[in-house]
């Protein structure tokens with residue numbers, strides 16, 4: 001078992017957190033004269049700092065106890081808080097598997113944490129012989145594993161991920177932003193077996209709530225305690241909590257959307273495979289397709305001229321475009337546009 005208190009930065013372990021009016025009294029009924037709010041209006045009160053109603057709804061849908069859920073202002077806040085809890089600026093390190101989601105590196109830089117980037121192997125899997133010897137470094141505190149991975153789209157081998165979690169002395173963060181688009185199982189159940197595991201999910205992708213900015217950390221209560229200790233007191237607005245609750249109440253509709261996107265992904269993949277410009281389609285467990293083409297930058301620019309915007313990822317995977325699966329009409333427009341390119 002990892003001793004979480006020992007891994008936490010000294011200043012974070014020792015600090016006395018801000019205690020808000022809603023920390024000191026959390027009842028719903030009463031004459032509220034404690035938070036210097038304006039008594040008039042309907043958005044005049046501070047939000048619930050611990051988002052209890054929303055966590056309860058998420059808990060029911062995911063089958064995860066409320067006390068194991070932390071909500072951030074997007075996954076980006078969760079990533080930043082991980083650095084702030086566990087990494088001493090200027091001395092500690094984090095590790096990522098490249099190419100991957102860009103925010104880990106940016107957040108590391110903001111917090112003055114050095115990033116070790118271990119390139120994925122030729123099948124976009126974790127290069128275990130390279131990574132295992134690096135795990136002994138005492139100043140390495142955090143490892144980010146994005147699975148399904150952005151921008152490659154695939155899941156990493158489960159046994160490799162488990163080997164890293166069970167070997168590493170520090171914290172492993174598994175980013176499951178795209179988990180609803182794959183049949184492969186989530187790592188959330190393993191947060192009970194491994195005390196150094198944080199699983200991140202988000203309402204931004206499958207749930208269709210990118211505008212609402214809600215990211216989740218699912219982990220043990222020892223780590224949850226530290227997230228709550230250092231987060232801004234009212235990090236999720238009332239408007240955002242309500243919007244999320246409204247969406248979660250219609251989860252049948254959301255499930256239909258996810259199934260439609262997965263079906264469209266397979267239809268689109270088949271069509272892309274037939275194009276003259278296509279060199280390779282990488283297998284995907286996400287709601288996007290990484291496509292290797294003859295000339296990514298040229299094709300990207302021509303698509304922009306036709307008002308179709310994909311992501312040019314040639315700087316991270318040579319000659320690759322990352323294509324988000326859209327509505328059937330949007331996907332058809334993309335395929336027609338790509339059909340007009342000869343090579």
Ligand SMILES: *Cc1c(COP(=O)(O)O)cnc(C)c1O
Pocket residue numbers: 073074075076077101146150175177201202203204205210213214215
């Ligand atoms: C889109 C995405 C997220 C979502 O971030 P939010 O801040 O929750 O919107 C997280 N991780 C990865 C890998 C993503 O691609």
